[in-house]
Amino acid sequence: MSAIRSTTPRPKGGAARAASAFTDLAEHIRESGLLRRRYGYYWAKLIVLPLVLAATLVLFVWVGDTWWQLFTAAALAVVFTHIAFLGHDAAHRQMFVSGRWNDWVSLVLGDLLVGMSYGWWQHKHTRHHANPNKVGADPDIDLPVITVAPGAAPRPRGRVVSWLRAHQGLFFFPILFLEGLSLHASGVRRVFAGGALKRRWVEIAFLSVRLIGFTTLVFLVLSPGIAFAFLGVQLALFGFYMGMSFAPNHKGMPIVPKTMSLDFLERQVRMSRNIRGNRIVDFLMGGLNYQIEHHLFPSMPHPHLRRAAPIIAAYCRDRGVPYTQTGLFASYAIVVRYINRVGLGERDVFTCPLVDQRRHLIAGG
Template identity: 75%
Template sequence: MDGIRSTAHARPRDAVSRGSSTFTELAQQVRERGLLRRRYGYYWSKLIGAPLVLASCLLVFIWIGDTWWQLFTAVALAIIFTQIAFLGHDAAHRQIFVSGRWNDWISLILGDLLVGMSYGWWRHKHTRHHANPNKLGADPDIELPVIAVTAETAAKHHGILVSWLRAHQGVLFFPILFFEGISLHASSVRRVFTRGRLERRWVELTFLTVRMVGYLVLVFLVLSPGIAFVFLGVQLGLFGFYMGVAFAPNHKGMPIVPRELTLDFLRRQVMMSRNIRGNRALDIAMGGLNYQIEHHLFPSMPRPHLRRAAPMIAAYCREQGVPYTQVGLFASYAIVIRYINRVGLGERDVFTCPLADQRSHIGALTT
């Protein structure tokens, strides 16, 4: 990494220009193949179907009544809420409608009202991530409160508990994900009550209040306190775990970009992202996030087009000499665990990871 840092400032500006032109050429090919066209039929079926499925599940919840069988309903709701969150993610990236206003309101309804996640909080955080994935000081997704994904974060002084957790984070990674659901809801509530610019603050505050208070009231009206608490624990735990395992393989274990390093758009998005190889069932299960490279290059590309775009983009990257990473689902989790375990144990060279061969590629970019 020292070699990369020492040459970061010396990188010629025309190299960035050449990189920009290569992306422009790729973007033209994507547009010519119609891969940025809206898929209204696909999305309207989901926008109508998702609330109906959720309403049906809640009616079944009321019908079943106060019984431990409701834990199966909790599992179903965790899956439904995650799938709705994926749909809200698509709307937030302008994949559904041409109108930004329509996409915003769909995101507010799906995210705040149905799932209980603040759209404003998520958009601010996610936009920064997309602009500079895995870049120190720029990507909030590598600045996590418990898990350390960079040597810089791991080296900071923390309390005994956090230090212990990070020293064992490779083993504890998946168990910690069960708390992600609570974290997402808490961060959303904190954001709407925090000072600072937040569009439609009162809309978000109203939607989140209706969702969270209404949901808790329904659960405790139908279930006795003991079953209700277990029900909420299962639903929130599985929701957080599902969200975590869908997002974790995308960038964790990929190269960390030094603060001073400048990469062109194509390389910045492709080299720091990882695709997950699989069939259409995996596409549905991961909400299209398994095509992370295509999504980062073209955030507004409708989800159904990602599978079609992947082979073309992979071939183009090979022609340009840009590393295009694609692995199986379980292999991706193994990479993530090995990487964060190294960081937690004090590994100083963040480029010495399961994808260390990419270090040479990044070094070549700065010469």
């Protein structure tokens, strides 16, 4: 990657070299135009997705009280997920230069249309981006049911519990059917809890309109039995789709201790995984399949991630930084195998080579 050079003298020292390495990459990415805004793309999605949602709701009312509405529930789950993807882009400042514009778009998309608290999600997701897969710092590896961090849970007692823990990977994907309910509940709990939260009353108003209004509409159109089934299918498929899109990104990648310090490039690349595929995969995953690029440049509009990927892959290869990418179904197999191994009590599952290296240096010292 001889085209990527720093225009300023490089300071000496390991930390300075690491900082310079990312600076070189960032300069090249910026000069390539990959950080420029894509206003046309995002305005088109901001218009089309709400229209699709409105059309689906009109269809829902028109079809009326019938079990065929379960197909409408499935369609809504897909629409809500893609609106959530768009809200994710806005929250990362990918749409507009103005932070205020991005915030309000995130509030409308997340709270009013999807029913997820933007303030809750932003706080959680910011911590994840700062320290992906770091024990005690990344909230995404602190799950209430499934153990994904080696040594995070005590050794189970009893045959049944031991068997369940050893095969917990098999239950990971079924549990995702509850993720939609969890996302709604976590957001509501956050906006009504204490602590700092910008635009709390806006979020309360938007969430109330979305959650109460949508549920009321469902029970006005459908009889109680079909209504409960409709809401169950919609929530389950929404949560499953969201979980299946986010799960391959970091699960099964190295997990490092809280005390370990890594430079930005190493930290983001080593802990993330890309999913290979065509533009259909890009669409289905909302750009999350380019997780390495997204973690290095969170504000990069996601249509540019595909173009940035080969540049970043070559840059990492030249510097000996592992750049991981795999197929979608292979990534799910890795996730299941990894979580099962954690359940068996293996403390060094998929250990990061840097962790091993530093442990050997400490032991030798």
